[in-house]
Amino acid sequence: MGIALVGSLAVLGGTVIALGLPHGGSDGAAPSRQARAVPAEAVEQAPDSPEPVPPAASPNPSSSPSVAQDPKGTGxxxxxxxxxxxxxxxxxxxxxxEVEDGIGIDPQGAAAEVQAILADKRGWTADRRNGFQLVADGTYDFTVRIASPETVDRICASAGLDTKGEVNCDVGRQVMVNSKRWQSGSPQFSGPVEEYRALIVNHEVGHRINHGHEGCPGPGKPAPAMMQQIYGLNGCVPNAWPYTADGTYLGGPSVP
Structure with a gap:
């Protein structure tokens, strides 16, 4: 399997979905094995302008520039x-x-970012065939895990993927996010790190819903979210989202 790198983002064009109360590559990424899906008739579409989530009592280390970009996790x-x-x-x-202990990233803050990305109207819900729901326990289809580069390498290697301490992967029921990429973005991706976080999530989750890698559709056009942007843009401009705000798919030619 090729390794894809993904970018990501946390600020979702002003869209934030409120969390429930507590219960208890890269610009591309490595392709994954698909998670089992839970069918549903039709579920609530994220509103365009939901109420913002109140800030947590403590600051969110995931957005703090003082946090080390390559800390050692506990496993x-x-x-x-x-x-x-x-x-x-x-x-x-x-x-x-889930967030690996010891890497200085707050699980609650990370969950709020991931939830907002997957609920954004520019995300995968725009295809009107896929939906997502954040849960703390019970049955689930996949886990977004943010971990140190060393831990990501170890888990991805179990599926034969070499992430080289640098990129993300999607394996089994796990979307593995390299904390280095989550904290610092990618040199190929201009703009705020929150946007790159969105690219990471959208790229890896795109693999889970059967999307393969795509190439640049033409000079000056937005790079597809399924493009391995960390390897170069080939004339495209950085982009974290699979759709525009009006529902137009931002795709490109299929590549291996």
């Missing part, structure tokens, strides 16, 4: 104790967000 993970509404239509995939 153990903490699950964000938060639940959200189902967003999108069709097949709803339930997901958890």
């Amino acid at each position: 153990k993970f903490s699950t964000a104790a938060a639940n959200g509404p189902a967003v999108g239509r069709g097949t709803v995939r339930r997901y958890k967000v």
Whole structure:
């Protein structure tokens, strides 16, 4: 399997989905094995301008420039104790967000960012065939795990993927996010690191819903979210989203 790198982002054009109360590459990424989906009739579409999530009592280390970009993790993970509404239509995939202990990233803050990305109207719910729901426990389809480069390498290597301490991968029921990429973005991706976080999530989740890699559609055009942007833009401009705000798919030619 080729390794794809993904970018990401946290500020979603002003869209934030409120979390429930606690219960208890890269510009491309490595392709993954698909998670099992939970069918649903039709679930709530994310509103265009939902109420913002109140700030947590402590600052979110994931957005602090003072946090080390390559810390050593403990190998153990903490699950964000938060639940959200189902967003999108069709097949709803339930997901958890976990953060490796010791890397200085707050699980609750990370879950809020991931949830907002997957609920954004420029994301995969725009196809009206896919939906997502953040859960803290119970049944789930996949986990978004943010971990140190060393831990990401170890877990990705179990599926034969070489992430070289630099990129993300999607393996089994896990979207593995390299904390170095989450904290510092990519040299190929201009703009705020929050945008790159969105690219990471959209690229890896795109693999889970059967999207393969895509190339640049032409000079000056937005790079597809499924493009391995970390390897170069080939004339395209950086972009973190699979769709425009009006629902136009930002795709490109299929590549291996």
